[in-house]
Amino acid sequence: MILPAPNVRHFAVLAATVRHGSVTRAARSVNLTQPALTQAIARLEAELDCALFERGSGGMTPTEPARLLAPRAEAAIAHIGSPRVTGTQMRAFLALARAGSYAGAAEATGLSAASLHRAVADLSVALGQRLVGRHGRSIMLTPAGERRVRGFGLAMAELRAGLAEVAAWQGRAAGRIVIGAMPLCRARWLPESVLRFHAAHPGVDVVVVEGSHAELAGPLRDGEVDLMLGALREATALDDLAQEAVFEDEPAMIMRADHPLLRAPVVDSDALLAYPWILPPRGTPLRHYWEDMMRAAGAEPPHVGIECGSVLAVRELLLGSDALTLLSPAQLAVELRGGVLKTLPPPVPVTRTIGITTREGWRPTATQAAFVAMLREVAADEFA
Template sequence: MDNMAPNLRHLRAFCLVAAHQSISRASEEVFLSQPAITQAIAKIELALGVELFTRRTDGVFITDAGRLFLVRATRAQEFIQAGIVEARRIAQVKSGDGFENLGHLVTGVQLRALIAIANTGNFSLAAKRVGISQPSLYRAARDLERLSGMAFFRKSGQGIELTPAAEACARHAKLAFAELTQGYMEIAEYKGIDSGRIVIGTMPLARTYILPTAINRILDARPGVKISVIDGRYEDLLHGLRYSEIDILIGALRNPPPIDDVVEETMLEDELALIVRAGHPLTHKKKITIDELAAYPWITPREGSPTRIKFEELFSRRQCSAPESQIEASSLVLIRGLLLESDRITILSAHQTRHEREQGLLVQIPFDLGNTRRPIGLTTRQDWHPTKTQAEFVEALRSVGRSLA
């Protein structure tokens, strides 16, 4: 089974057979013949490598593996339907415009085409990504637009862009396909195969100790699991999380979250500190003034970040001009190199420089920054339903967080 373009009608048939414990009753609702439904379920079973139903004279009864996959197949269909509802609301589609039962008519290929166009902004590139001819992709995209009764595509200076309604539909389609991928991984776990994958979005605060320690713990327990770590700006990582390209986001929390479809969980609280190299002139002083801090060159976080705001407040609240020499950087490797080879100062999480301070390379200088405590933790999608492996990894993160707290 192609997890990026599943046969949605077959999935719906599977769910109906499970609900009714009858192929004949499912046939009446999905408009497929009984032999076609039997064949569809056989294809899904072959792809998953498990039996989904036990056939008896009094009906068909779902197996344990079938129950696992049923949860994912049901949730996938709910995501697709939710995307259609939201798209119709955004486009202000009136009742009677387009097909009311679009969720039963849309195909996996059409949704896959929609996602590819969203990602590439070009029909030719989208066709290559999907692996079909451009005319086939174009036809699938336009069929989806015709069935929905909504405008999905418009030309822009960069190529083809999705309308807001299409964006809503594409995001939910991604969530649906991600849900099915979760289902494939759970079936593999059920068969005793550690073939799961965890995609983690990480901000600087988690990279030093929390994340490496948790990754080592989960790989000790499940060596076959694939881990993918994505670094980036909070806004980019949040987008990846909401579009199911990332499973978990770890780092400084925004508190409250910037959007209501994600949830945050605090693991520990962290404080900022002023960090310099060992032997820096300020390390010999017992009391440091704000003017002395301003006289040195600085390495600052990027503009708009929470730590940058704290840096700016450090001087503005004391009515002191900010340092003239500033390098804006977020890479800890670069910051460490700059600090070790100069008299620069930076404002960082004390936790981020833990290893360097233990090795005697960097030093925290004594200066009261006031209340700089901020929550560090996890951000996940509100509707996220982790696999067993992913849940174990989340618990490993919590355990590491508790040890630091």
Template sequence: MRFNLRHLRVLLAVVETHSVTRAAELCHVSQPAVTQALSKIEAVTGEVLFTRSPQGLFANGACEVLAKRVRRALDFLDRAFEEVAPRLKVTATLSQLEALIAVREQENYTLAAKRLGVSQPTVHRAVSQLEREAGRPLFERTAYGIMASRAAQLLAQAARLALAELSQAEADLAESRAEERGRLVIGSMPLSRSYILPAAIARFRQQRPRLPIQVVEGAYGELLAGLRRGEIDFLIGALRDPPPIGDVEQEVLFYDTVVIVAGHQHPLAGRDNITVEDLAAFPWVVSMASTPIRQHFDQLFLHSAHGPPTSIVESGSLILMRELLGRSNHLGFVSGGQARAEIDRSLVTALKVDLAHTRRPIGLTRRKDWLPTAAQRLFLEHLRVLEPVR
């Protein structure tokens, strides 16, 4: 759905005042302009939004659903506008903000235009209009590309979140008509891809067979950035202690313990009383530095007489780990939940090493101010009732 920001402000004014006349005064427009704005929003949504009576206009159920998302979207924008330039509340358009986001992310006007499917002068003009109203440059040309100012970063972040809210509005309105719209975008860390997500998706699909689901994989930092921009609904995987930043919150689903895995031909397979020195003598496949599992790995060899292993392959790929273990004497240091299917299928074997001290929380990370749709809430419910991997 494609909205006009000024029309949305008019909508909220009518919802709050129940009066076209009063809304016109508050928004500094004519009464016919208010009526036209409401008609256009109803055309965009395909909904009748007000009950008309001699006492005024009263929001119906569909209108309340839309107004809740619109308030949240405008709150994000208005906080940024107040800091950058209050006049933008009146003048900024969604097209201008979309151009700002694209230039901020692409750091190039031509690439931003290709992403938006418009001409380069159109993007440049949109950003220039924002800069003129803001009374300051928003981007600076450097040898490395176009760099966003702090004001541009603030506006782009607020605009992303506002657009996410308006996108959620379409799903909310469809829900009120018993239709499916929108999609789920899930940030997936390695453990979740082996057990949690497949189980939750299978259950969810029994109730929502057609709703698109996108699983986004990547490094934790990349997924967290996408979450904070509103591009990802929530993350599933190992939680951080403390939480990485104040605008997200974490929820524990269950606890997981690390295991050491090897190929069945490995000299340590099946052995008892394996020492740290025994482990240090072999090459390893481990996760990237700064991940929670890697920290446990480094601590394991902290007091080893021979020091840490010197032959290490860094990878978050369970497939690569499995294949390398099957072809060599490498050892793998991996989440127990992530490796459970590989162990159960006899593709790898777990060594007899007690790693109970590596117990760590697995769960959800989401924005503190996130308001899920009905479908997103349903998916979270399925996650919460899943039994942890043993």
């Protein structure tokens, strides 16, 4: 069960009751009366359709669903950072931040712009912070607003995970997995993993969000994406992200089937400089590998007239010109099998590490962990 605007107080009550094991102590810790705390637990049990505690003379003993949900609730409350924030305020502020305007947020949530204005204003008052500013007709987040967006996003991710774990315990559909997919993983690794996983877990939704590392790292940090797949980065630049190497990829030089370079007696620095190159933008791992390859072959990397990260676009550009690119053969496997494109090994071997990137300290649900295990299994089968 996924709540669009979770009742933060109810989850705080659950966490406190599990932590203290007593209605009296739990009520005191969250500044509620005992009847109000008991009522909050009853409402959450009704929403989840399961008992969260066994009541007895010795106190409140948490059931398995409560034990699954309580750590997620504790983490969510820590990310929210204030007992005065409501789920409605969080939902409104996250919608505003992601849409960039009250009109867009209203369309995304189905709430009126006036309601969103009021919720965000109330949130600013509750936190004692200015969260939103204006730049002409656009809204922009203040530094405090940006920090709150990340905290609220992570809080919602924890609650979604907790609710998914309870649903799985109940034998119902267990939520969804959101995957950030960089270019290489889309060719074979991710599709095969999704096919196998979906066959074993048909009740779990899988959402694939395509993008570059720069486009996906933010949503991953904010809790909108669960894990990111693709070429790994230098660990020193990712102190809040964890990387797991899964397999090594060896890019090749790729060109059209009747390219003149295929008839060259030797592929030396002069041959590499004789043709235009199509490559991803500066700062990407593949561009760095190409630059290192060129220098190792004795040539200073030339100007790249066409920068492109789309494999579909690169394919058409290669077919219509004498251009070269450096890509994994898996990304153009159909064209290579069909004989319309050809590969040559680079004069200096190029290897890049492909793997899984997650938030530091990420605690996957059982189904998320099963998907990660499937990723490892497919990589061992396909790329070992």
